[in-house]
Amino acid sequence: xxxxxxxxxxxxxxxxxxxxxxxxxxxxxxxxxxxxxxxxxxxxxxxxxxxxxxxxxxxxxxxxxxxxxxxxxxxxxxxxxxxxxxxxxxxxxxxxxxxxxxxxxxxxxxxxxxxxxxxxxxxxxxxxxxxxxxxxxxxxxxxxxxxxxxxxxxxxxxxxxxxxxxxxxxxxxxxxxxxxxxxxxxxxxxxxxxxxxxxxxxxxxxxxxxxxxxxxxxxxxxxxxxxxxxxxxxxxxxxxxxxxxxxxxxxxxxxxxxxxxxxxxxxxxxxxxxxxxxxxxxxxxxxxxxxxxxxxxxxxxxxxxxxxxxxxxxxxxxxxxxxxxxxxxxxxxxxxxxxxxxxxxxxxxxxxxxxxxxxxxxxxxxxxxxxxxxxxxxxxxxxxxxxxxxxxxxxxxxxxxxx
Amino acid sequence: xxxxxxxxxxxxxxxxxxxxxxxxxxxxxxxxxxxxxxxxxxxxxxxxxxxxxxxxxxxxxxxxxxxxxxxxxxxxxxxxxxxxxxxxxxxxxxxxxxxxxxxxxxxxxxxxxxxxxxxxxxxxxxxxxxxxxxxxxxxxxxxxxxxxxxxxxxxxxxxxxxxxxxxxxxxxxxxxxxxxxxxxxxxx
Numbered sequence: 001x002x003x004x005x006x007x008x009x010x011x012x013x014x015x016x017x018x019x020x021x022x023x024x025x026x027x028x029x030x031x032x033x034x035x036x037x038x039x040x041x042x043x044x045x046x047x048x049x050x051x052x053x054x055x056x057x058x059x060x061x062x063x064x065x066x067x068x069x070x071x072x073x074x075x076x077x078x079x080x081x082x083x084x085x086x087x088x089x090x091x092x093x094x095x096x097x098x099x100x101x102x103x104x105x106x107x108x109x110x111x112x113x114x115x116x117x118x119x120x121x122x123x124x125x126x127x128x129x130x131x132x133x134x135x136x137x138x139x140x141x142x143x144x145x146x147x148x149x150x151x152x153x154x155x156x157x158x159x160x161x162x163x164x165x166x167x168x169x170x171x172x173x174x175x176x177x178x179x180x181x182x183x184x185x186x187x188x189x190x191x192x193x194x195x196x197x198x199x200x201x202x203x204x205x206x207x208x209x210x211x212x213x214x215x216x217x218x219x220x221x222x223x224x225x226x227x228x229x230x231x232x233x234x235x236x237x238x239x240x241x242x243x244x245x246x247x248x249x250x251x252x253x254x255x256x257x258x259x260x261x262x263x264x265x266x267x268x269x270x271x272x273x274x275x276x277x278x279x280x281x282x283x284x285x286x287x288x289x290x291x292x293x294x295x296x297x298x299x300x301x302x303x304x305x306x307x308x309x310x311x312x313x314x315x316x317x318x319x320x321x322x323x324x325x326x327x328x329x330x331x332x333x334x335x336x337x338x339x340x341x342x343x344x345x346x347x348x349x350x351x352x353x354x355x356x357x358x359x360x361x362x363x364x365x366x367x368x369x370x371x372x373x374x375x376x377x378x379x380x381x382x383x384x385x386x387x388x389x390x391x392x393x394x395x396x397x398x399x400x401x402x403x
Numbered sequence: 404x405x406x407x408x409x410x411x412x413x414x415x416x417x418x419x420x421x422x423x424x425x426x427x428x429x430x431x432x433x434x435x436x437x438x439x440x441x442x443x444x445x446x447x448x449x450x451x452x453x454x455x456x457x458x459x460x461x462x463x464x465x466x467x468x469x470x471x472x473x474x475x476x477x478x479x480x481x482x483x484x485x486x487x488x489x490x491x492x493x494x495x496x497x498x499x500x501x502x503x504x505x506x507x508x509x510x511x512x513x514x515x516x517x518x519x520x521x522x523x524x525x526x527x528x529x530x531x532x533x534x535x536x537x538x539x540x541x542x543x544x545x546x547x548x549x550x551x552x553x554x555x556x557x558x559x560x561x562x563x564x565x566x567x568x569x570x571x572x573x574x575x576x577x578x579x580x581x582x583x584x585x586x587x588x589x590x591x
Binding site: 169 | 465466469470471486487489528537564568
């Protein structure tokens with residue numbers, strides 16, 4: 001594995017005619033596979049592009065701490081991932097392969113979904129601010145003004161202003177607006193493990209119109225969840241660890257950005273001082289900002305939200321929830337849950353506790369759902385999207401007072 | 404030789420067969436004219452769909468219906484088909500046996516294909532007997548010229564809606580190796 005992999009990947013993007021004369025790099029998800037794992041049959045799990053009716057969702061299998069309840073809130077949104085809530089209560093949901101963005105309307109007793117836009121290349125990023133919906137695909141940025149009131153609103157194409165780089169792998173997005181009203185956008189390393197070109201492995205923020213781009217953090221592999229601490233306003237984010245280093249990790253990280261421009265280690269240094277076996281350099285972990293918490297090996301940490309609502313017991317206030325979609329690059333499946341992280345505002349003494357479980361049957365090594373993203377509702381309930389079954393679940397707390 | 408020698412012929416064939424397909428009452432009747440009554444295609448350029456993994460068929464057909472993948476003719480066939488119909492079609496064809504109908508093998512090409520498939524680790528995801536699994540298609544017994552076309556397409560012009568994996572897997576693989584792998588896989 002070398003820098004030529006990156007050059008090679010860039011050549012693919014431009015369809016170079018000379019491509020056939022270059023040695024073949026391994027597929028992005030196989031890069032870094034050691035000889036000992038050459039015959040491994042681990043491969044990413046299949047997604048599901050078809051609708052799953054509520055009657056086929058085993059919601060009763062979900063487990064929560066006492067007093068909490070899970071219910072099916074919306075179905076019929078295949079591939080649904082990140083959710084953004086409009087000012088008037090509509091929920092917008094991004095997807096990857098199926099290329100759609102959904103709009104979910106709450107009618108009180110039930111929810112309906114429609115396809116707002118389709119045929120996009122992995123429009124995973126959705127964000128809402130000042131009456132406008134922002135949609136970010138790998139190669140496109142669209143803004144829908146007044147979409148909640150006008151279902152036929154035509155998008156404004158902002159693609160040029162955002163100047164997105166060409167690589168696709170790990171460049172589907174999670175986007176959200178910060179307290180500064182700027183749009184935060186991750187650009188993952190376009191590989192399992194590589195020395196990325198300069199425009200990747202970073203998190204940027206932009207003005208809503210795409211101007212004023214700043215790189216705020218560097219050295220991440222694939223960061224697809226972040227939020228701001230409710231008390232300090234600091235930016236916290238998860239980052240997914242590399243594959244093909246065995247069942248133990250490196251683990252997913254929870255990181256805290258205490259100063260703009262900090263470097264988080266990819267590809268040389270993982271977790272707490274694990275040097276990368278493929279990309280070596282002297283003192284690989286020098287100058288690297290260490291994670292606040294480790295979130296488990298290959299767990300696919302995605303949705304990341306501080307809880308600021310009043311519905312859950314007071315002990316949950318200002319704690320963090322992280323959805324872990326679940327592993328593929330591991331002989332025993334891991335994750336497939338939502339965890340609660342209690343941690344001090346300066347990132348000390350983090351404690352990770354399972355919160356929502358039951359998607360995985362560890363004995364049978366089978367899963368039925370994959371929790372991906374989280375959204376706190378105005379009443380304090382927590383919505384959890386299930387990318388596998390194209391559904392949204394609502395987690396509420398009544399303390400056992402009422403059902 | 405053009406990169407995808409059968410592509411034009413396939414489009415013409417599909418267009419010719421489209422009318423009868425779209426008017427059919429049963430979803431399988433839409434498939435049979437091109438893909439064969441039992442899902443084993445006798446038509447050059449048209450893939451066999453028998454014994455393909457159910458999830459693979461489902462996911463691909465949804466992407467075709469969404470207009471992201473497939474020929475124009477296939478997009479027309481899929482227009483308006485519901486998820487439920489697609490799931491039923493996938494279940495139907497996944498259960499039908501594959502009947503390889505490849506012609507006489509060229510021993511040298513077969514051996515080159517066997518070695519190339521091992522070198523590029525096709526069996527890692529497609530499984531060692533190439534029967535596929537879940538979202539990963541069956542390659543064993545697929546039509547040779549179709550395998551050749553689709554591998555070319557992944558290598559040189561990956562279609563929208565495709566995962567990035569197959570393009571990366573075939574990056575830099577020579578035409579001769581693709582031809583040999585198609586020859587070999589069609590005869591598994």
